[in-house]
Amino acid sequence: QVTLKESGPARVKPTQTLTLTCSLSGFSIGTTGMRVSWIRQPPGKALEWLARIDWDDDKFYSASLRTRLTISKDTSKNQVVLKMTNMDPVDTATYFCARESTGRSSLDSWGRGTLVTVSS
Amino acid sequence: QSVLTQPPSVSAAPGQKVTISCSGSASNIAKNYVSWYQQLPKTAPKLLISDNDVRPSGIPDRFSGSKSGTSATLGITGLQAGDEADYYCGTWDSSLSAVVFGGGTKLTVL
Numbered sequence: 001q002v003t004l005k006e007s008g009p010a011r012v013k014p015t016q017t018l019t020l021t022c023s024l025s026g027f028s029i030g031t032t033g034m035r036v037s038w039i040r041q042p043p044g045k046a047l048e049w050l051a052r053i054d055w056d057d058d059k060f061y062s063a064s065l066r067t068r069l070t071i072s073k074d075t076s077k078n079q080v081v082l083k084m085t086n087m088d089p090v091d092t093a094t095y096f097c098a099r100e101s102t103g104r105s106s107l108d109s110w111g112r113g114t115l116v117t118v119s120s
Numbered sequence: 121q122s123v124l125t126q127p128p129s130v131s132a133a134p135g136q137k138v139t140i141s142c143s144g145s146a147s148n149i150a151k152n153y154v155s156w157y158q159q160l161p162k163t164a165p166k167l168l169i170s171d172n173d174v175r176p177s178g179i180p181d182r183f184s185g186s187k188s189g190t191s192a193t194l195g196i197t198g199l200q201a202g203d204e205a206d207y208y209c210g211t212w213d214s215s216l217s218a219v220v221f222g223g224g225t226k227l228t229v230l
Contacts, residue, residue: 037219046122047157047165047208049219060217096164105212105219106155106170113164 002026004036004097004111011117012087018116022080022097030055030075035100037107038071038082040093048093052100053080089118123148124209124222131228132199140194140225142209148220152212154192156185159206159224168207169194196227204229 008020037052051071052060061069070083094115098107125143132138156169167176169185184195209222
């Protein structure tokens with residue numbers, strides 16, 4: 001059974017760096033063809049894709065947030081980590097991680113998400 | 121402003137059919153596969169349609185997808201109250217090298 005679980009702080013202060021971890025089970029991020037994306041959703045708003053890391057360590061970022069994001073993977077722990085610098089209240093959102101396994105950009109398994117509030 | 125354009129809302133009566141459109145461009149929908157996601161209230165999105173028109177295991181055949189040129193469409197027949205949700209289209213944008221989503225469509229079953 002494939003599962004993804006997001007973890008990280010529920011609250012961060014403005015200007016701080018957010019670090020989120022996506023723990024994977026039922027598949028390995030090191031397996032050929034596996035990809036994991038981070039997506040966020042501000043309260044009452046639409047989905048926004050943030051970043052993706054592939055099994056071969058290729059990385060892709062949202063153009064509007066590229067300078068603030070770093071995605072990485074720890075194959076031994078089977079985790080994907082997202083760092084977002086200089087957090088602002090507008091970054092308040094539920095952050096999801098999701099798997100893509102077909103190479104055709106369909107996100108076939110999603111974590112439940114974690115709500116991050118940016119407030120002083 | 122989302123890269124893909126969806127109507128903000130659609131509605132129909134139980135048992136009826138509804139379609140949701142997703143409009144993109146030559147760099148995204150025209151050259152890449154489209155997926156559709158269903159997000160029930162207060163839950164994570166769930167893959168509804170992959171590869172333009174493929175239903176993952178467990179998705180009823182009331183749900184269908186199609187693509188033509190720079191647009192894609194999600195169809196839902198035999199509407200049920202449990203279909204009330206937000207629906208998102210998504211695809212890869214080859215110019216941006218990024219996944220792009222539509223702004224979401226809220227389906228109301230009257």
